[in-house]
Amino acid sequence: MPTLRGWALSGAGLALIVLWYALGEMELLLTGAALLLAQAVAIAYVARWRPDLEVSRRLASSTVHDGETTTVTLLLDNASKRSVSRVTLEDDVNRLGVAVFELARLKGGESATATYRVTCRPRGVYRVGPTLLKVNDPLGLAETSGQAGPADRIVVYPAIEELTGFPIVRGQDPAMQASRPEHARRGGEDFYTLREYQQGDDLRRVHWPSSARTDQLMIRQLETPWQSRALVLLDVRAPSYESQEAFERAVSGAATVVTHLVGSGFDADLWAGEAESIDAARYSSAMERLALVQPDAAIDIEAVAGRIRQKGGGGALVIVTGVADRPLLGVQQLLSSDYPTTVLMTASASTSQTLVGFHRMGVTTVSVAPDQPWAPAWMIAMKSSWATVSAG
Numbered sequence: 066m067p068t069l070r071g072w073a074l075s076g077a078g079l080a081l082i083v084l085w086y087a088l089g090e091m092e093l094l095l096t097g098a099a100l101l102l103a104q105a106v107a108i109a110y111v112a113r114w115r116p117d118l119e120v121s122r123r124l125a126s127s128t129v130h131d132g133e134t135t136t137v138t139l140l141l142d143n144a145s146k147r148s149v150s151r152v153t154l155e156d157d158v159n160r161l162g163v164a165v166f167e168l169a170r171l172k173g174g175e176s177a178t179a180t181y182r183v184t185c186r187p188r189g190v191y192r193v194g195p196t197l198l199k200v201n202d203p204l205g206l207a208e209t210s211g212q213a214g215p216a217d218r219i220v221v222y223p224a225i226e227e228l229t230g231f232p233i234v235r236g237q238d239p240a241m242q243a244s245r246p247e248h249a250r251r252g253g254e255d256f257y258t259l260r261e262y263q264q265g266d267d268l269r270r271v272h273w274p275s276s277a278r279t280d281q282l283m284i285r286q287l288e289t290p291w292q293s294r295a296l297v298l299l300d301v302r303a304p305s306y307e308s309q310e311a312f313e314r315a316v317s318g319a320a321t322v323v324t325h326l327v328g329s330g331f332d333a334d335l336w337a338g339e340a341e342s343i344d345a346a347r348y349s350s351a352m353e354r355l356a357l358v359q360p361d362a363a364i365d366i367e368a369v370a371g372r373i374r375q376k377g378g379g380g381a382l383v384i385v386t387g388v389a390d391r392p393l394l395g396v397q398q399l400l401s402s403d404y405p406t407t408v409l410m411t412a413s414a415s416t417s418q419t420l421v422g423f424h425r426m427g428v429t430t431v432s433v434a435p436d437q438p439w440a441p442a443w444m445i446a447m448k449s450s451w452a453t454v455s456a457g
Contacts, residue, residue: 230447294380
């Protein structure tokens with residue numbers, strides 16, 4: 066199709082022909098016809114363009130945290146024997162920008178690379194590509210385009226911080242407690258039950274006799290020490306947050322705690338608004354859920370707690386919210402028998418009176434303003450909880 070320059074040229078040609086019709090000057094007719102012929106030749110030139118260009122893409126990392134940078138490299142191969150020239154490549158990173166490259170000439174059988182960097186912000190899932198190829202005629206009067214190569218995606222996890230310290234995790238026996246749990250990743254050493262294989266499971270846990278009998282891969286589920294378990298519950302209720310900034314701080318807090326617990330060996334689960342909690346040991350699934358989570362005004366947090374209560378639990382409960390309210394206090398009270406240790410993380414510019422109720426229940430609180438980091442407040446709260454238990 067004509068470019069902007071081509072449309073201008075065609076318009077000039079038509080204007081000259083109109084003037085010839087009005088004035089009868091043959092030079093005007095010849096000049097106008099020449100301009101229109103040049104445009105027609107340009108369109109014919111690009112219409113027959115069939116480059117055999119193969120495009121692929123390599124991401125330095127397809128998963129990054131909010132604010133980090135990744136590198137994208139386009140690989141071009143001219144599989145034909147003919148040279149190609151005047152090719153423009155556009156690689157679109159949805160909502161983050163478009164990288165544009167001009168290829169002057171690529172001989173038959175040759176390859177070329179084009180590299181660009183993307184700063185990934187905010188969290189979310191971004192589509193990359195396919196690459197758009199455009200070719201122009203030598204005068205830039207017409208162009209044609211087509212897509213090439215696959216589409217990829219970049220998953221931007223929430224920003225995380227490095228935390229220090231763990232809450233006092235009490236076991237089934239109230240007299241038993243530990244400032245550092247007996248770590249075990251999704252199962253200890255004692256056999257517990259069999260279950261169907263799920264993507265991401267350790268194949269060393271496959272129970273081959275049962276798998277052969279049922280014609281399905283069966284995994285040995287091992288019993289996890291009580292003190293190694295944790296549930297991170299992100300409050301996604303829209304009214305709990307004073308601003309979008311507060312919600313983003315809470316999401317970052319949930320991602321930070323999940324990373325801290327899983328990296329330290331906890332058998333942790335994450336609930337962030339979906340029907341079921343996610344096994345945080347499948348780190349990419351948990352982080353992708355947090356990359357996509359948004360406030361929801363229709364969530365019944367107490368009903369969610371009831372479903373969690375029916376499945377049982379143990380170990381530590383970490384609740385991440387904005388302004389703590391009475392329904393959230395009811396959630397903690399409902400789950401306290403299954404999760405004897407609770408940590409409440411709040412991202413708010415104000416102090417809720419409901420925090421008094423949490424303190425009376427023995428809940429460790431970590432409170433920050435929406436523009437403050439979690440790590441210093443977390444460390445102070447963990448040290449305070451240790452001192453309180455020691456003094457008792």
